[in-house]
Amino acid sequence: xxxxxxxxxxxxxxxxxxxxxxxxxxxxxxxxxxxxxxxxxxxxxxxxxxxxxxxxxxxxxxxxxxxxxxxxxxxxxxxxxxxxxxxxxxxxxxxxxxxxxxxxxxxxxxxxxxxxxxxxxxxxxxxxxxxxxxxxxxxxxxxxxxxxxxxxxxx
Ligand code: SF4
Numbered sequence: 590x591x592x593x594x595x596x597x598x599x600x601x602x603x604x605x606x607x608x609x610x611x612x613x614x615x616x617x618x619x620x621x622x623x624x625x626x627x628x629x630x631x632x633x634x635x636x637x638x639x640x641x642x643x644x645x646x647x648x649x650x651x652x653x654x655x656x657x658x659x660x661x662x663x664x665x666x667x668x669x670x671x672x673x674x675x676x677x678x679x680x681x682x683x684x685x686x687x688x689x690x691x692x693x694x695x696x697x698x699x700x701x702x703x704x705x706x707x708x709x710x711x712x713x714x715x716x717x718x719x720x721x722x723x724x725x726x727x728x729x730x731x732x733x734x735x736x737x738x739x740x741x742x743x744x
Contacts, residue, residue, distance in 0.1 A: 598640040602632070616656035626718075629658060633707075636661030646670065646703070647693035651681050660696075665713075666706040673702055 602610050612618065613632035619625040636642055636658065646660025650671045655664055662670070674681065679695045681688035696703055 600641040600645060601635045601639045614657050614659070632658050633661045643693045643696040643703075644689070646696055647681070647689045650674070651689045651692055662703070662706060663710060666710040669706050669709070670696070670702065 602614055605613070613628045613635075617625050617629075619628070636645070639645065639661075642660045644660075646662060646667065648654075649659030649662075649664075650667050654667075657663070659667065674692055674695055677695065677699075679691055680686075681692040685691065
């Protein structure tokens with residue numbers, strides 16, 4: 590490590606114990622889906638305040654990391670950003686000079702692209718929750734209605 594590297598800002602997540610980092614930023618692992626959603630949402634908020642956000646996003650995109658939240662965005666949103674960066678001519682293939690740096694610079698110069706990716710992801714997430722709540726409501730209406738002949742049938 591050079592002195593310049595050691596003076597670089599630390600990511601917010603790095604101040605948390607590793608098991609907490611894994612729960613918040615790693616692949617979904619909690620059986621309680623709501624608790625997992627809340628932890629992930631907290632991770633995203635911390636990423637949005639993190640001085641390393643663009644570098645972290647660039648790392649996640651350039652290494653094709655397939656899990657969790659990096660730079661505040663899940664894998665699908667990172668893939669969208671990758672496509673947009675490629676369309677914009679950003680060179681971040683492994684053989685390119687400074688691939689992650691080029692991508693991080695492009696992300697910093699285009700905050701609206703990151704914001705749009707996040708907004709799309711939030712909308713998808715809300716739609717998923719709405720549809721899950723609707724499925725649960727229908728299931729309860731069919732299986733738990735007091736006058737339902739099918740209540741608690743086991744087959
Ligand atoms: S942007 Fe990266 S380094 Fe910063 S808190 Fe999020 S995951 Fe950690």
